[in-house]
Amino acid sequence: xxxxxxxxxxxxxxxxxxxxxxxxxxxxxxxxxxxxxxxxxxxxxxxxxxxxxxxxxxxxxxxxxxxxxxxxxxxxxx
Amino acid sequence: xxxxxxxxxxxxxxxxxxxxxxxxxxxxxxxxxxxxxxxxxxxxxxxxxxxxxxxxxxxxxxxxxxxxxxxxxxxxxx
Numbered sequence: 001x002x003x004x005x006x007x008x009x010x011x012x013x014x015x016x017x018x019x020x021x022x023x024x025x026x027x028x029x030x031x032x033x034x035x036x037x038x039x040x041x042x043x044x045x046x047x048x049x050x051x052x053x054x055x056x057x058x059x060x061x062x063x064x065x066x067x068x069x070x071x072x073x074x075x076x077x078x
Numbered sequence: 079x080x081x082x083x084x085x086x087x088x089x090x091x092x093x094x095x096x097x098x099x100x101x102x103x104x105x106x107x108x109x110x111x112x113x114x115x116x117x118x119x120x121x122x123x124x125x126x127x128x129x130x131x132x133x134x135x136x137x138x139x140x141x142x143x144x145x146x147x148x149x150x151x152x153x154x155x156x
Contacts, residue, residue, distance in 0.1 A: 025109065026104060
């Protein structure tokens, strides 16, 4: 069974680099990847914060949060 | 042909989480992954710095540096 991966971003250049370079490089046999644009889906900001996301881009793998470089603080997306 | 991936770390808990959770989740069909422990291989610190690594853990994919969370500044490893 595949694990769940969620990539949260805000459309910023740092986010796009992380999406194209890193998130899309995950083993697709291991993960079902969901990509969430928080600036366009502000209703999911609380979900991201509750999962431990402090800034974007961030990647959640099996409930572990990995903050990748720094694009924007999640508090600036509200 | 596979791309080169280098994961630089220093053995810290944040580093190990990133190695196990993220670096080892890359698509092995796309990348040849090398894992470098900079605290044990200080001779490679300059190489990492020249590649743009500011802190560990960091993952380089196709010459792009992704700093993942924050374990230690590379300047503290010297």
